[in-house]
Amino acid sequence: MSRAMILGTGRGVPAGILTNYDLEKMVDTSDEWITTRTGIKERRKAVAGEETSYLAAEAGRDALSDAGLGVDDLDMIIVATVTADMIMPSCACLVQKHLGAHGCFAFDVNAACSGFLYACSIAEKYIRADSSQKILVVGAETMSSRVDWQDRNTCVIFGDGAGAVVLGGSVDDRGFVAEKMYSDGGLYELLYIDNAQSMNTDLQNPDYDGSYVRMAGREVFKHAVRAMAQAVDEVLVKAGVSPEALTLVIPHQANIRIVNKLRTTLGLSSEKVYVNVDKYGNTSAASIPLALAEASREGRLQPGDYVLFCAFGGGFTWGAQLVRW
Ligand SMILES: CC(C)(COP(=O)(O)OP(=O)(O)OC[C@H]1O[C@@H](n2cnc3c(N)ncnc32)[C@H](O)[C@@H]1OP(=O)(O)O)[C@@H](O)C(=O)NCCC(=O)NCCS
Known part of the structure; x- marks a missing residue:
């Protein structure tokens, strides 16, 4: 069975930039607070026409071009997102429509900030089963659509964008080497987004006050560091690779x-x-596929290098994956 490897990477981001100085005019915050607490200076914010599926398709086209493949080569499209344009169809089906891809199947994965790793985990199993397959894996979000723009605790943190990879069979030892994936639904209340109010009055939530990101920042911080570090350690032990042997770690860009x-x-x-x-x-x-696409274009990765991804997000979900580039 051959490994799944990354054949191409891509990105798609909205044109509009929202800086910390812009946010100073919207809520009681400062560039100094945001920079020291989060490292964020600016983020992208989508406008009409830049919905999640549009950004995802942009990233997908870019990744296909980087891989030297066309849409007709695809066997599957997976989109990791918590901000799909619609409840039905999936964002992946809308991406399929935007790309004009036929003869493949498409579906979404919801694992919040760990979604890209979960989607790659699924895709690489398909490729191990049939190495002739080509799979587009996209992580795409318009978090601006689910942020309460009056809440300074959350509105300064999130941004919009998409990143993508095309996976295919490897002919050597490059590709996905090892992974460790986890979730703990028992802790969901520390980071969640409510759905819209139910149309079934019997199921309506009397406490409903909007479909926004809710976050207990300090608790999330502690869990995120501990969980990602543990998953990374486990993956390296599983693969028999030392931290010194890593060329690049691409962590979820939380802060x-x-x-x-x-x-x-x-x-x-x-x-x-x-x-x-x-x-x-x-x-x-x-965040991870967008960072990967930029790292790849900056020449930070050479064939044979070890690159490690690790993520943490709502659910809670978390995990780590080791890839030989
Ligand atoms: C969110 C985070 C930056 C807040 O930093 P913190 O040092 O923990 O700050 P706290 O939440 O304790 O708040 C400290 C004070 O800053 C205030 N504050 C919060 N957001 C602010 C902002 N944007 N500007 C200015 N002040 C702000 C709080 O209201 C609080 O004020 P108070 O003491 O008067 O009540 C930090 O907890 C964090 O990074 N958490 C992880 C979040 C994350 O990455 N989530 C996604 C994971 S996938």
Whole structure:
């Protein structure tokens, strides 16, 4: 059975930039507070026409072009998102429509900020079963559609964007080497987004006050560092690879303090940890593939390098994956 490897990467982000100075005019905050607490300087904010499926399709086209493939080569499209344009159809089906892809199947994965890792985990199993398959995996979000713009605790953190990879069979030892994936639904109340109010009056929530991101920041912070560090350790042990052998770690870009705490816990130098949270904020499922696409274009990865992804998000969900580039 051959491994699944990454054949191409892509990105799709809204044109509009919302800076910390813009936010100073919207809520009681400051560039200094946001920068020191989160490392974020600006984020992208979608406008009409830049819905999640549009950004996802942009990233998908970019990844297909990077892989030297066309839409007709695809066997499957998976989109990881918590901000799909519609409840039905899935965002992946809308991406299929935007791309004009036929003869493949498409579905969404909801695992919040860990969604891209979950989607890759599914895709790589399909490719192990049939290495001729080509699968588009996208992480895409318009978090701006689910943020309460009056709540300074959350509105400064999140951003919009999409990243994508095309996976296919490997002919050598490159590709997905090892992974560890987890969730703990018992802790969901620390980070969640309510659905819209039910149309069934019997099922309506009397306490409903909007479909917004709700977050207990400090608790999330502690769990995120601990859980990601543990998953990374487990993956490295499973693969028999030392932290020194890693060329690049691409963590979920939640905030710079989580990334730095994770880096020191793992004993890694700053050059080995990719950061672009300053430009995009927390783009949930999009953050790792967006960072990967930028790292790849910056020449940070060479064939044979070990790159490690780790993520943490609502659910809680978390995990780590080791890839030989
Ligand atoms: C959200 C986070 C940056 C807040 O930092 P913190 O040091 O924990 O701050 P606290 O929540 O304790 O709040 C401290 C004070 O800052 C205030 N504050 C919160 N957001 C603010 C903002 N944007 N601007 C100014 N002040 C703010 C709070 O109201 C609080 O004020 P108070 O003491 O008068 O009540 C931090 O907890 C964090 O990074 N958590 C992880 C979040 C995350 O990554 N979530 C996604 C995971 S996938």
